[in-house]
Amino acid sequence: MSGRFFPGLRCMAAALLALWLPLQAATLQLEGASGHTQLDGAALAAHPQARDIDIPADVAYGRAMRYRAVPLAVVLAGLGLAPGDTLEVVASDGFTAQLPGALVLRAAHGGAGEPWLAIEPEQAPWPLLPGKQHTAGPFYLVWPQAQGVASEQWPYAIGRLAVREAPERRWPQITVAPSLPANHPARRGQAVFVTQCLVCHAMNGGGGATMGPDLNRPLNPVEYFQPDALRRLIRDPRSVRAWPGQAMPGFGAQQISEAQLDDLLAYLAHMARRR
Incomplete structure (x- = not known):
């Protein structure tokens, strides 16, 4: 029987389904x-x-x-x-x-x-x-x-x-150049990126998240944001650009310290040369 001729039955079935689904x-x-x-x-x-x-x-x-x-x-x-x-x-x-x-x-x-x-x-x-x-x-x-x-x-x-596997082994394309000194800020920034950014973004196609865009392909944010604007975007995205459905949160100093933010930006700048 078609619901076209029995709209009451169709509505009743939909209501019963709505009651049943939450119980699963x-x-x-x-x-x-x-x-x-x-x-x-x-x-x-x-x-x-x-x-x-x-x-x-x-x-x-x-x-x-x-x-x-x-x-x-x-x-x-x-x-x-x-x-x-x-x-x-x-x-x-x-x-x-x-x-x-x-x-x-x-x-x-x-x-x-x-x-x-x-x-x-x-x-x-x-x-x-x-x-x-x-x-x-x-x-x-x-x-x-x-x-x-x-x-x-x-x-x-x-x-x-x-x-x-650890992200760096699973996706080697997210790692900094092996030649960088152990204390280079970009190395520390890589760790910040894996913890705070890889959850939503990819880097050179590496990463499992699907919420945000790749941060190095086709361009890196350091290539189209002025330094102050990029820092502001990370701290308070809506103060730079906003649209319906915007998902990126702001990262205050409790989430990413000033030193960590410096390291993260050093990592992004370094990765802009490693596509």
């Missing part, structure tokens, strides 16, 4: 030494080690938050993540964080700074993120003790966790 548990995709698997959000929330945790200074929401969460070590069990590996965290919007294995595992046995995976309740969604039309769910990586953790190392809307 979110799943987290995992890739590691044992292959591909997935975990159910409801099962994670009911795990024996799951509990309600308080986050005094939540990065995504900008305030104190409470979540139902499990230690990330529980989720990673069996994936074979080593300190020299990278945990790639892929979000539904294309944001892709590359978390050093040493950082993720530094508290695998209950030490200080342990990361937790927060699970959004199916029947009680979290608040909308500031300035966005969605929450941080269904999964959000949070740090109750965030010392030494950068702002972009709090990925939310997570859909997949995967064990990978």
Whole structure:
């Protein structure tokens, strides 16, 4: 029967579907030494080690938050993540964080700074993120003790966790020239780029994120921004250019210090000569 002749039935079916969809548990995709698997959000929330945790200074929401969460070590069990590996965290919007294995595992046995995976309740969604039309769910990586953790190392809307090689080995085209001295600012800037920029941008085609443009192809920002304007763009993008749907956040001194910003700009200038 066609809905054209039975509009009431079609509307009823749509309403029932809308009620049914939220009841479907979110799943987290995992890739590691044992292959591909997935975990159910409801099962994670009911795990024996799951509990309600308080986050005094939540990065995504900008305030104190409470979540139902499990230690990330529980989720990673069996994936074979080593300190020299990278945990790639892929979000539904294309944001892709590359978390050093040493950082993720530094508290695998209950030490200080342990990361937790927060699970959004199916029947009680979290608040909308500031300035966005969605929450941080269904999964959000949070740090109750965030010392030494950068702002972009709090990925939310997570859909997949995967064990990978370190970014510099996986994408050698993002690295500075081997001839640069060990203390060259561009080398330090490369580390800043991997942590704070590679989550959204590629460099010479290297990177897993899909949110923003490549920062060296076809041109590098240092080639079309005056130095002061580029610094201002990083600190407060909307003060330089703005459009509907603009996604790039501003990076204040707490996220990228002045010294780190100097190093990042040195890296970009260096990479403009390495296409």
